Amino acid sequence: MQRIYFDNAATTPLIPEVVEVMTQTLSENFGNPSSIHFYGRNAKAAVEEARRNIAKMFNCSIGDIFFTSSATESNNLIIHGAIKDLGVKRIITSPTEHPCVLKAIEQCDAEVEVVFLKVDQQGKIKLEELAAQLESETKTLVSLMYVNNELGTTIPISEISNLCQEKGALFHSDTVQAIGKLPLDLDALPINFISASAHKFHGPKGIGFVFINGNNQITPAMLGGAQERNMRAGTENIAGIVGMAKALELAFAELETRKKYILEIREHFLKEIKKLIPDLRVNGDLETGIHHILNLSFPESNFSDLMMFNLDINGVCASAGSACSSGISKDSSVLEAIGHDPKRKAIRFSFSHLNTKQEVDLAIERIASFINK
Numbered sequence: 620m621q622r623i624y625f626d627n628a629a630t631t632p633l634i635p636e637v638v639e640v641m642t643q644t645l646s647e648n649f650g651n652p653s654s655i656h657f658y659g660r661n662a663k664a665a666v667e668e669a670r671r672n673i674a675k676m677f678n679c680s681i682g683d684i685f686f687t688s689s690a691t692e693s694n695n696l697i698i699h700g701a702i703k704d705l706g707v708k709r710i711i712t713s714p715t716e717h718p719c720v721l722k723a724i725e726q727c728d729a730e731v732e733v734v735f736l737k738v739d740q741q742g743k744i745k746l747e748e749l750a751a752q753l754e755s756e757t758k759t760l761v762s763l764m765y766v767n768n769e770l771g772t773t774i775p776i777s778e779i780s781n782l783c784q785e786k787g788a789l790f791h792s793d794t795v796q797a798i799g800k801l802p803l804d805l806d807a808l809p810i811n812f813i814s815a816s817a818h819k820f821h822g823p824k825g826i827g828f829v830f831i832n833g834n835n836q837i838t839p840a841m842l843g844g845a846q847e848r849n850m851r852a853g854t855e856n857i858a859g860i861v862g863m864a865k866a867l868e869l870a871f872a873e874l875e876t877r878k879k880y881i882l883e884i885r886e887h888f889l890k891e892i893k894k895l896i897p898d899l900r901v902n903g904d905l906e907t908g909i910h911h912i913l914n915l916s917f918p919e920s921n922f923s924d925l926m927m928f929n930l931d932i933n934g935v936c937a938s939a940g941s942a943c944s945s946g947i948s949k950d951s952s953v954l955e956a957i958g959h960d961p962k963r964k965a966i967r968f969s970f971s972h973l974n975t976k977q978e979v980d981l982a983i984e985r986i987a988s989f990i991n992k
């Protein structure tokens with residue numbers, strides 16, 4: 620059976636050019652970058668070239684990019700570091716952040732005051748509410764994701780960066796779902812911290828980076844080595860770093876063409892699936908949201924409960940917006956925060972430039988076959 624992968628917000632397949640540079644690095648560049656001999660220097664050169672290329676793409680200093688194992692690690696590092704080293708006593712965030720941000724904040728809620736901004740039915744915060752919350756004298760960290768991973772909803776990142784700068788607050792954005800899809804100029808944007816994960820833009824798993832604006836020195840979470848200029852101990856994942864830089868280079872080179880293509884794929888899918896299910900709703904805002912995510916709310920019906928199961932056995936890979944515990948299906952915290960009707964079934968379809976119109980047509984054909992049974 621031809622499988623159709625519409626779960627690109629969860630992870631993306633590696634692209635051949637990335638596999639090629641990684642394979643070459645794994646087989647030829649095996650040295651430890653901390654060694655001073657030939658092999659060590661070669662490995663170090665590969666890591667630093669990747670850092671230089673990444674910094675160039677984001678228009679930031681080389682010294683502001685630190686490699687980590689994942690965005691989860693990056694986000695934890697920033698939140699804990701801001702509290703531990705930068706005097707943060709208050710965090711403003713939203714209930715629709717990724718669990719790695721929410722859990723890191725929760726772990727520190729005895730040390731800091733935590734303010735959750737309200738979100739509307741599309742998952743959007745109100746700038747006025749943020750501005751009002753920023754009137755406080757207390758040293759504040761604002762942590763708001765650029766693109767929501769379940770809904771695709773975006774924040775006005777420039778306005779928020781400027782507002783935070785004006786009010787003297789630090790600003791962290793989990794940019795995982797935006798990296799490689801939206802341009803990001805870190806010189807023009809007064810932002811303090813961002814996080815990235817390579818496997819979301821056709822790079823490898825287990826590698827990411829954190830941008831820490833030079834004025835904000837935080838101490839490492841991982842100790843025992845001088846790697847990453849003492850910020851993160853541990854021998855570098857050289858093939859991962861090289862693969863991530865390659866994946867980003869391709870994503871930036873093809874940013875607009877991929878976006879246009881993915882939008883066409885998404886529009887075609889939405890148009891066709893609406894013909895099958897008239898009372899279909901979109902969670903989030905397609906106008907201002909990211910192009911690769913489509914979160915659909917299916918009406919309560921005899922097929923909706925088994926929707927994920929039926930998609931899977933029919934070879935269509937998507938993601939449920941709910942977790943099943945003790946046999947009871949419950950909406951995710953993001954869906955709860957936007958007031959999604961739990962009787963309906965939310966499913967996230969997320970696309971990449973590797974998907975085709977033929978896959979959309981096939982998926983629609985298969986969905987039609989099981990909903991009409």
Ligand code: PLP
Pocket residue numbers: 628629688689690691692717719764766767768793795796815816817827
């Ligand atoms: N933040 C967002 C918005 C994500 O979508 C994800 C991945 O699901 C993460 C953080 C965690 O990234 P990683 O898989 O690199 O830990």
